[in-house]
Amino acid sequence: MPSPFCHCQCKMCRVPGVRHCSAHPSCGVPVVHSQQAPRRVDERSVGRALGRLKAASGTHSPSVSDIERALPGVVQIDACFLSNPYATTEVMKRLRAISAQRLEQMVCHYPSQAAGTAALLASYVGIGADHILAANGACEAIHALLADAPGPLLLSLPTFSAYYEFAAGPLITHQLRPQDEFRLDLSRLEALVARHAPETVVIITPNNPDGGLVDRSALIEFVRRVQGRVRQVIVDESFSHFGSEATPQTLTPLVRELEHLVVVNSLSKSHGIAGLRLGYAVANPARIRELRGSSLWNLNAFAEWFCGLLNDPGYLDAYERARLRYHRTTQQLFAALHELPGVTAFPSAANFALLELDRPAGDVAGALLARHGVYTRDCADKRGLSSDHYLRIAARSQPENDRILTALHDVLAAPQPTRTHRRIPQPAAA
Amino acid sequence: MPSPFCHCQCKMCRVPGVRHCSAHPSCGVPVVHSQQAPRRVDERSVGRALGRLKAASGTHSPSVSDIERALPGVVQIDACFLSNPYATTEVMKRLRAISAQRLEQMVCHYPSQAAGTAALLASYVGIGADHILAANGACEAIHALLADAPGPLLLSLPTFSAYYEFAAGPLITHQLRPQDEFRLDLSRLEALVARHAPETVVIITPNNPDGGLVDRSALIEFVRRVQGRVRQVIVDESFSHFGSEATPQTLTPLVRELEHLVVVNSLSKSHGIAGLRLGYAVANPARIRELRGSSLWNLNAFAEWFCGLLNDPGYLDAYERARLRYHRTTQQLFAALHELPGVTAFPSAANFALLELDRPAGDVAGALLARHGVYTRDCADKRGLSSDHYLRIAARSQPENDRILTALHDVLAAPQPTRTHRRIPQPAAA
Numbered sequence: 001m002p003s004p005f006c007h008c009q010c011k012m013c014r015v016p017g018v019r020h021c022s023a024h025p026s027c028g029v030p031v032v033h034s035q036q037a038p039r040r041v042d043e044r045s046v047g048r049a050l051g052r053l054k055a056a057s058g059t060h061s062p063s064v065s066d067i068e069r070a071l072p073g074v075v076q077i078d079a080c081f082l083s084n085p086y087a088t089t090e091v092m093k094r095l096r097a098i099s100a101q102r103l104e105q106m107v108c109h110y111p112s113q114a115a116g117t118a119a120l121l122a123s124y125v126g127i128g129a130d131h132i133l134a135a136n137g138a139c140e141a142i143h144a145l146l147a148d149a150p151g152p153l154l155l156s157l158p159t160f161s162a163y164y165e166f167a168a169g170p171l172i173t174h175q176l177r178p179q180d181e182f183r184l185d186l187s188r189l190e191a192l193v194a195r196h197a198p199e200t201v202v203i204i205t206p207n208n209p210d211g212g213l214v215d216r217s218a219l220i221e222f223v224r225r226v227q228g229r230v231r232q233v234i235v236d237e238s239f240s241h242f243g244s245e246a247t248p249q250t251l252t253p254l255v256r257e258l259e260h261l262v263v264v265n266s267l268s269k270s271h272g273i274a275g276l277r278l279g280y281a282v283a284n285p286a287r288i289r290e291l292r293g294s295s296l297w298n299l300n301a302f303a304e305w306f307c308g309l310l311n312d313p314g315y316l317d318a319y320e321r322a323r324l325r326y327h328r329t330t331q332q333l334f335a336a337l338h339e340l341p342g343v344t345a346f347p348s349a350a351n352f353a354l355l356e357l358d359r360p361a362g363d364v365a366g367a368l369l370a371r372h373g374v375y376t377r378d379c380a381d382k383r384g385l386s387s388d389h390y391l392r393i394a395a396r397s398q399p400e401n402d403r404i405l406t407a408l409h410d411v412l413a414a415p416q417p418t419r420t421h422r423r424i425p426q427p428a429a430a
Numbered sequence: 431m432p433s434p435f436c437h438c439q440c441k442m443c444r445v446p447g448v449r450h451c452s453a454h455p456s457c458g459v460p461v462v463h464s465q466q467a468p469r470r471v472d473e474r475s476v477g478r479a480l481g482r483l484k485a486a487s488g489t490h491s492p493s494v495s496d497i498e499r500a501l502p503g504v505v506q507i508d509a510c511f512l513s514n515p516y517a518t519t520e521v522m523k524r525l526r527a528i529s530a531q532r533l534e535q536m537v538c539h540y541p542s543q544a545a546g547t548a549a550l551l552a553s554y555v556g557i558g559a560d561h562i563l564a565a566n567g568a569c570e571a572i573h574a575l576l577a578d579a580p581g582p583l584l585l586s587l588p589t590f591s592a593y594y595e596f597a598a599g600p601l602i603t604h605q606l607r608p609q610d611e612f613r614l615d616l617s618r619l620e621a622l623v624a625r626h627a628p629e630t631v632v633i634i635t636p637n638n639p640d641g642g643l644v645d646r647s648a649l650i651e652f653v654r655r656v657q658g659r660v661r662q663v664i665v666d667e668s669f670s671h672f673g674s675e676a677t678p679q680t681l682t683p684l685v686r687e688l689e690h691l692v693v694v695n696s697l698s699k700s701h702g703i704a705g706l707r708l709g710y711a712v713a714n715p716a717r718i719r720e721l722r723g724s725s726l727w728n729l730n731a732f733a734e735w736f737c738g739l740l741n742d743p744g745y746l747d748a749y750e751r752a753r754l755r756y757h758r759t760t761q762q763l764f765a766a767l768h769e770l771p772g773v774t775a776f777p778s779a780a781n782f783a784l785l786e787l788d789r790p791a792g793d794v795a796g797a798l799l800a801r802h803g804v805y806t807r808d809c810a811d812k813r814g815l816s817s818d819h820y821l822r823i824a825a826r827s828q829p830e831n832d833r834i835l836t837a838l839h840d841v842l843a844a845p846q847p848t849r850t851h852r853r854i855p856q857p858a859a860a
Contacts, residue, residue, distance in 0.1 A: 056545060060726070063542050081540055088538040095537065096530060100522070107525065108518040110511055110704040112493050115486060136566050136707075139726045147577075147724070162726060274540040275731030277566075294577070296490070296569045296592060300730045301705030 041074060047366035054381065059161035061377055067369075076373025079394045079404050081274065082208075082239070082352050086322035086397065088272030094309060095302075106301035114292040117299045120307035121280055124316075125265075127252055130285040134307065136298045138238055138266035138279030142166055144291045145234055145262060145281060151199025154192055156184055157384025160208045160236070164383065172196045175384060178356065181346050182210040186222045193226050201226065204236040206243060209379055209392045211348025216249050223254070223261055232287075234262045238279075241270035243349030245324055252282050259284045267306070269351065271319065278303040326351065330395035336405050337393065341412055352394040354379070358416050361391040367414075372407035471504060477796035484811065489591035491807055497799075506803025509824045509834050511704065512638075512669070512782050516752035516827065518702030524739060525732075536731035544722040547729045550737035551710055554746075555695075557682055560715040564737065566728045568668055568696035568709030572596055574721045575664055575692060575711060581629025584622055586614055587814025590638045590666070594813065602626045605814060608786065611776050612640035616652045623656050631656065634666040636673060639809055639822045641778025646679050653684070653691055660690060662717075668696035668709070673779030675754055682712050689714045697736070699781065701749065708733040756781065760825035766835050767823065771842055782824040784809070788846050791821040797844075802837035 049070045053062035061080050068075060098106070111117070117134035125132055135141035143166045146153065150169035157164075157173045164171055174192055176182040184203065193201060203222075205214040223233050240248045255261050262283040268274040277300065281291065299307070309315045330351050337345040342358035357364055365378040377392035379385050393408075395401060479500045483492035491510050498505060528536070541547070547564035555562055565571035573596045576583065580599035587594075587603045594601055604622055606612040614633065623631060633652075635644040653663050670678045685691050693712040698704040707730065711721065729737070739745045760781055767775040772788035787794055795808040807822035809815050823838075825831060 057543060060543065063546070064539050065542055066546060078539070083538055085538065088534060091537060092530070092534050095533065100526060103525065104518060104522050107521060107705045108513055108515065108702050109494050109508070110698070111707070112495055113487060113490065116493070116496060136730075137727055140728070143724055166724075268540070272538050274727075275537045277541070277727065277730040294573055294596075297567055297704075297707065298570070300566075300707040300732065302730065302732055 041071065041370050043366050043370040046071060046074065046370040047362065050362075050366060050369070050378075054378075059165060059381055059383075064375065067375065071369075074369060074373060075375045077396060077400045077403055078375050079396060079400075080375045080377045080392075082269045082350070082394045083274055084241075084270060084272045084322060084326045084351065085400075086272070086326050087270065087319055090315065090318045090322050091271065091273055091306065091309070094315060095305075098305070106305060109301070111297050111299050111301050111304045113297060114295065117304055117307055118280075118288075120304065121310065124307075124310035125252060125280065125282060126250075127255065127282060131255055131282050131288060133281040133283070133288050133291045134299055135279045135281060136295070136300075136303070137268065137277040138236070138264055138281075140277075140295070140298065141264055141279055141281040141291070142234075142236075144294055145232070145264070146200065147294070148290070149200045149231060151231065152196055154189070154196065154198035154201045154230075156189065156203070156207070158182070158207075158209055158379070158382045159202075159204055159384065161383070163202050163204075169199070172198055173384070176207075176210070176212070178344075178346075178386075182207065182212045182354075184212060184214050186214070186218050190222060190225060193229055197229065199231045200234060201230050201232075202234045202236065204238070206239040206348065206350040208239065208350065209352070209377070209382060209385075209390070210346050210354040211239070211350035211352060212346070213243055213349035216251075220251065220254065223251070223258060227258060227260055230260060232260050232262050232283075234264055236264040238264065238266035238269055239350035240265070241323055242327060242330060242351040245327055255282050255284055259287075262287065270323070271306070273303075273306060276300070276303045276306055278306060326395070329398045329401060332398075333393075333395050333401040333405070336401075337408075340408055342416065343412065352377075352392050355391045355393060356387075357389045357391055357412070360388045362388060364391055364408075364411055367411040368407050371410065372403065374404050374407045376404075471501065471800050473796050473800040476501060476504065476800040477792065480792075480796060480799070480808075484808075489595060489811060489813075494805065497805065501799075504799060504803060505805045507826060507830045507833055508805050509826060509830075510805045510807045510822075512699045512780070512824045513704055514671075514700060514702045514752060514756045514781065515830075516702070516756050517700065517749060520745065520748045520752050521701065521703055521736065521739070524745060525735075528735070536735060539731070541727050541729050541731050541734045543727060544725065547734055547737055548710075548718075550734065551740065554737075554740035555682060555710065555712060556680075557685065557712060561685055561712050561718060563711040563713070563718050563721045564729055565709045565711060566725070566730075566733070567698065567707040568666070568694055570707075570725070570728065571694055571709055571711040571721070572664075572666075574724055575662070575694070576630065577724070578720070579630045579661060581661065582626055584619070584626065584628035584631045584660075586619065586633070586637070588612070588637075588639055588809070588812045589632075589634055589814065591813070593632050593634075599629070602628055603814070606637075606640070606642070608774075608776070608816075612637065612642045612784075614642060614644050616644070616648050620652060620655060623659055627659065629661045630664060631660050631662075632664045632666065634668070636669040636778065636780040638669065638780065639782070639807070639812060639815075639820070640776050640784040641669070641780035641782060642776070643673055643779035646681075650681065650684065653681070653688060657688060657690055662690050662692050662713075664692045664694055666694040668694065668699055669780035670695070671700035671753055672757060672760060672781040675757055685712050685714060689717075692717065700753070701736070702752075703736060706730070706733045706736055708736055756825070759828045759831060762828075763823075763825050763831040763835070766831075767838075770838055772846065773842065782807075782822050785821045785823060786817075787819045787821055787842070790818045792818060794821055794841055797841040798837050801840065802833065804834050804837045806834075 118129040118132040122129045142162050146166045152170045152172050153167045154172045235251050252263050264281050266279040344356040346354045361378040365376050368374040379390035380388040494508050548559040548562040552559045572592050576596045582600045582602050583597045584602045665681050682693050696709040774786040776784045791808040795806050798804040809820035810818040
């Protein structure tokens, strides 16, 4: 069947603006450069295509490559997925410097087993290897943590959907409210612990999709107070590198004394390496041994190579500079989002902001993509958001942020459609 | 703490003959070239170090990088892990041709979800994407298949240890015997099905560590006969590309009609890409949907790129030539192994041969590594082998095979030690 782009349909053929994979010289499709102007397509076709792709992606956004396959050339700026582009640049410099011989050794050999990869992470994570599970992305760690915990799971909504999708038993939901700016009230959460005796409590700080931060001291107090009353408190710090210029804070050292504490982190977002698949969990050694039982050679050679890079002071310095630069540009974006007409931008300590619009986010997301090539996250499917007016915007590089803002001003300048505010039915929450 | 090689201790710093990772310019350790002569170390130290590493690696062999960390420069030829080196060469040509821009897109974007990666495999596997689970290595598929099957698992021994390590419930073992050349007798297996009513039956063909092949027609008959009596029959074809110049045979098409059949395959061995982590399972669509529930974005960008490559006719032609070349050199190695003094080489349809020696395999493996830099698999820890005299040799390229044979002749020419044959206590088998 003839295709609009390279027959191999591989990811490389589907990245923004690229339609031909150079690894396949037998494919005759012409190369299209990525710096082209966004392809103008009508908003209704884009809306329909996005809807179809969304339906096939569950509670997650369609990947950029999925969109590229359906709407080649449309995505110019990815403001949907949450990743530091300046950090990616630092990794790429070093990845491209790998010699041909070493690259071949990486490809042909089995990677190290769990203890070996944990040892590579120990210095960066700041705790002994026996406390660390190196994971094929944070999602693998989340699945492992919940798969053997069938008791009730207490979770605040809205949040990252993997936590309710991977839940092995009943879910107790704690509703965060827009009038509180989605702030987590730990005393309310503790009352739910007393009432429902959950096996697992999950706290994501900063939270996704709103970016709300939980105060560190209060969180430590909470974790201490529920000791002995829950099997595990999972604190997900995947967005902890974005909120401040200060050294990112973590509860990691506390796992030495608090046996029920598990800290989860992703390196995809902070270090710009989503394609490598790397995250980790930190917990007491007995729990880590249990978790390792479900995987063998779970990291690929490139993720293992990156674990090595985390021991290189030169790289760590460069990463820190990239982190600070991204933080500054992100703060500028956030300030400008507050100025948008008809928009409430919630305070965020992450690298994205949740906007409440005066109209359905799906229409805005479709127009942003069709007219400006800007891919954003329509949050209509997020459990715990009570209307379809929420849009999430991820920060990118400075020039990309400028284009995102121009696009938002253009799309939101149009009169508000007459369509009424649609309330989304929510499951009963605790 | 000063280290004998690069402080980062990453995998690249631990590959044979390489002690410094070029990605870390701040490391002052001098580069050592890989074409050096094997470092002579005394056999007793090597034996002790191997023993320690083995103890830390469970039922699997220490990775080459683990050995390199403990004994830098010692491994010159990896005849332990099971992978086609000619196939690696074909992949590397194409991996190195990826442009800088595309490589960056691969690293920074999330990979596709399960349905997307399955679609990329469909043409190669020869069945629709809804029948395919793309896995982060075959081990991930094996774990998923067994994690939700707590009923008894019927398994022939010796075999690949992941199957008994990942078993979620009781194990019924069927002992293969050296006097039968480890051939699997399907009528005996069927009698065990009748007697024990297992939930899962596993058949690996060719089997690891002996390379024994199960006759395809007889296997299909067996699978048909046990339909309705077991929940799943897992047929692992990870070594099916090595036994013959003919097109590799597979039971894959039968999953359309046999709902209890699951076919597992690894691409690590056949395509020489162990570091990329890629395998798959084929089953009926309902089972595949269940299995996909435990993973999100489980393939990394390089594995997804390789899935795309499997749709490129130019690559597939090159792979087939590499497969035939490797088959020919493997057959030459096997013929020569039969001529070794004091050795029984079992018939193998895989890319490795199991040898029964006249002395403990651990002594021979230590001497091969210490004197000749040849890393082999001492099978003393393999369940189902009744003595410590079994050694597994993986086929490599033609010149490497010549060095392996020279090394074996040298080591086995020494008089047989007086130490007696040690029988290994085996668990009670059905």
